[in-house]
Amino acid sequence: MNVGVAHSSPNPNSGVMNSRGTWLAYAITVGSLHAVLISMPFLSIGLAWTLTNVFHNLAMYVLLHMVKGTPFITPDQGKARLLTYWEQIDHGMQYTTSRKFLTVTPIILYFLASFYTKYEPQHFAVNTVSLMSVLVPKLPQFDRVRIFGINKY
Amino acid sequence: MAGSEQWVLVEMAQAVYEAPAYHLLLEVFLIICIIRLLFFSKSYRPLDRTQLTEAEEEELIREWQPEPLVPANPSPPYLKYHVVSGAAGKFVTVDNRECLNLSSLNFLGFLESPRIKAAALSSLRKYGVGTCGPRGFYGTFDVHLELEMKLASMMATQEAIIYAYGPSAISSAIPAYAKRGDVVFADMAVSLPLQQGLSASRSNIRWFRHNDLDHLETLLKEQAAEDKKNPKKARVVRRFVLVEGIYLNTGNVCPLPELVQLKYRYKFRIFLEESLSFGVLGDTGRGLTEHFGINVEDVDFICSTMENSLATIGGFCCGRSFVIDHQRLSGQGYCFSASLPPLLTVAALEALVMMEEKPEMFKELREQCRLLYDSVQGIPGLTVGGNPVSPVLHIRLAEPSQSRERDMATLEAIIESCAQEGVAVTLARCIEKDEVFPPPPSIRLAVNVELTQGEIHRAAVVLRSAASHHLLE
Numbered sequence: 001m002n003v004g005v006a007h008s009s010p011n012p013n014s015g016v017m018n019s020r021g022t023w024l025a026y027a028i029t030v031g032s033l034h035a036v037l038i039s040m041p042f043l044s045i046g047l048a049w050t051l052t053n054v055f056h057n058l059a060m061y062v063l064l065h066m067v068k069g070t071p072f073i074t075p076d077q078g079k080a081r082l083l084t085y086w087e088q089i090d091h092g093m094q095y096t097t098s099r100k101f102l103t104v105t106p107i108i109l110y111f112l113a114s115f116y117t118k119y120e121p122q123h124f125a126v127n128t129v130s131l132m133s134v135l136v137p138k139l140p141q142f143d144r145v146r147i148f149g150i151n152k153y
Numbered sequence: 154m155a156g157s158e159q160w161v162l163v164e165m166a167q168a169v170y171e172a173p174a175y176h177l178l179l180e181v182f183l184i185i186c187i188i189r190l191l192f193f194s195k196s197y198r199p200l201d202r203t204q205l206t207e208a209e210e211e212e213l214i215r216e217w218q219p220e221p222l223v224p225a226n227p228s229p230p231y232l233k234y235h236v237v238s239g240a241a242g243k244f245v246t247v248d249n250r251e252c253l254n255l256s257s258l259n260f261l262g263f264l265e266s267p268r269i270k271a272a273a274l275s276s277l278r279k280y281g282v283g284t285c286g287p288r289g290f291y292g293t294f295d296v297h298l299e300l301e302m303k304l305a306s307m308m309a310t311q312e313a314i315i316y317a318y319g320p321s322a323i324s325s326a327i328p329a330y331a332k333r334g335d336v337v338f339a340d341m342a343v344s345l346p347l348q349q350g351l352s353a354s355r356s357n358i359r360w361f362r363h364n365d366l367d368h369l370e371t372l373l374k375e376q377a378a379e380d381k382k383n384p385k386k387a388r389v390v391r392r393f394v395l396v397e398g399i400y401l402n403t404g405n406v407c408p409l410p411e412l413v414q415l416k417y418r419y420k421f422r423i424f425l426e427e428s429l430s431f432g433v434l435g436d437t438g439r440g441l442t443e444h445f446g447i448n449v450e451d452v453d454f455i456c457s458t459m460e461n462s463l464a465t466i467g468g469f470c471c472g473r474s475f476v477i478d479h480q481r482l483s484g485q486g487y488c489f490s491a492s493l494p495p496l497l498t499v500a501a502l503e504a505l506v507m508m509e510e511k512p513e514m515f516k517e518l519r520e521q522c523r524l525l526y527d528s529v530q531g532i533p534g535l536t537v538g539g540n541p542v543s544p545v546l547h548i549r550l551a552e553p554s555q556s557r558e559r560d561m562a563t564l565e566a567i568i569e570s571c572a573q574e575g576v577a578v579t580l581a582r583c584i585e586k587d588e589v590f591p592p593p594p595s596i597r598l599a600v601n602v603e604l605t606q607g608e609i610h611r612a613a614v615v616l617r618s619a620a621s622h623h624l625l626e
Contacts, residue, residue, distance in 0.1 A: 077354060094196060094199060119177075
């Protein structure tokens with residue numbers, strides 16, 4: 001596929017979150033996930049919120065921190081082949097606007113989930129573990145770090 | 154209703170009051186993190202953390218040569234042209250002297266074929282000159298598809314792809330498959346377009362000594378040992394071997410059967426570049442695979458220019474559909490260059506038809522190659538590089554001096570004497586600063602199937618006398 005050949009960015013992955021409408025689309029997706037869960041009559045409100053939080057963080061971890069490379073062939077001969085999507089955002093620049101957005105959204109979801117589960121300890125445990133799993137890889141100290149060689153190649 | 158809503162809100166507010174301290178502390182901590190992130194952090198680019206090994210660092214330090222602020226004058230040979238007037242067929246008029254042409258890589262004599270010229274002219278009247286577009290943008294004509302099908306059927310492969318310029322075929326094909334992190338084992342004597350393809354691929358290149366499959370096996374064993382230490386990495390690293398059928402820089406033939414055996418033992422892909430062997434080796438001119446009787450499917454792709462045997466412009470690449478189809482979107486020379494002009498395509502088609510009609514020409518050509526090889530043996534002061542079956546021979550000085558310029562001047566003097574006697578030969582040209590391993594200076598002889606035995610003998614005699622004149626004084 002001849003992506004990224006007509007303009008300056010050889011890896012289109014780096015600018016996706018900066019494009020017009022992606023933040024809104026992201027919010028709508030999370031909102032609709034929550035709408036589906038909250039409309040299930042067998043789920044209490046607290047459980048629905050915890051499940052929203054957990055599913056969102058799981059999807060975020062898999063898509064941003066586990067899957068590597070690009071779904072297309074880039075003209076830079078595979079520079080990003082071993083990088084996760086998070087590491088490719090904005091060509092590896094830290095603390096850009098998109099990265100801040102993606103860091104803040106799981107925290108906001110966590111606040112909401114904590115509120116609606118009435119701060120119960122079981123929900124606290126699940127939500128906190130889930131939040132940490134998605135916040136820790138976003139730290140700049142963890143850029144391109146692979147613990148125990150997992151997911152390195 | 155309003156009462157129950159308020160009641161729920163009161164419940165919620167109560168839950169906040171009764172929330173455990175650790176939870177509230179964590180939330181306060183997260184709020185502080187958000188504030189710090191949003192208001193007190195500046196975007197920056199982290200330093201590139203590519204680690205070089207000791208060997209790579211030493212090599213970079215050793216390789217670095219400071220360039221002069223003002224570049225030296227380009228060496229005179231490039232300014233001294235031998236001007237050719239008229240067509241460069243069997244006889245060529247060089248510097249107003251008509252000479253027997255042993256320089257052009259016109260192996261099958263198609264350069265002056267009236268039949269090919271007629272076909273090209275009629276297609277010129279039909280299509281015009283150029284295509285004005287790349288293959289993906291209204292540049293695909295019926296003759297292109299015809300030529301691709303004909304090449305595929307002739308080479309007994311599934312598909313073929315045409316490039317508009319010979320060197321861009323191989324230099325686009327290699328980076329389409331080999332990427333960063335992959336390993337390519339390349340022969341040290343590969344010519345410049347292959348070297349450019351290798352550097353464009355950004356892969357790790359391991360050079361093995363020319364035609365030395367033992368050295369290649371040593372390198373493959375080293376790679377296998379590395380792979381064993383790191384099997385997860387080995388699973389994503391692709392391994393290729395790049396060889397030419399007949400090497401332009403040396404005239405030697407690649408030992409393909411042993412290479413195929415190595416392929417199945419050490420698991421790599423073979424890229425075979427057949428610019429000099431297509432239309433030369435094999436009973437019907439199919440190249441090295443036919444010459445050695447190897448199944449063409451054992452080679453992962455075969456690339457060649459059409460500028461030597463087929464005497465037109467362009468290049469092609471043939472192999473399995475799965476392999477070749479990838480180049481239709483990833484071959485940079487295919488996607489981003491205008492396609493081959495139809496008149497040159499039709500010339501190639503006609504040349505292929507002529508090859509099919511008269512397969513005896515390949516045996517004739519090989520006999521003449523053998524004859525030239527035997528005739529130039531034993532010239533005092535000169536050595537012959539090349540294979541008896543190769544249409545290209547390299548004549549080098551038996552005792553080269555330390556200076557490349559002096560050797561080239563000596564060889565130029567020999568060439569000038571040959572031209573005075575009516576035999577046009579040439580120095581093997583290369584851009585020294587672009588070549589990874591610049592070959593030693595040599596005179597390159599090229600055989601043409603139209604040469605008679607007498608003419609080949611005469612050329613050898615002329616070369617012998619010119620050499621004795623310039624070397625034994």
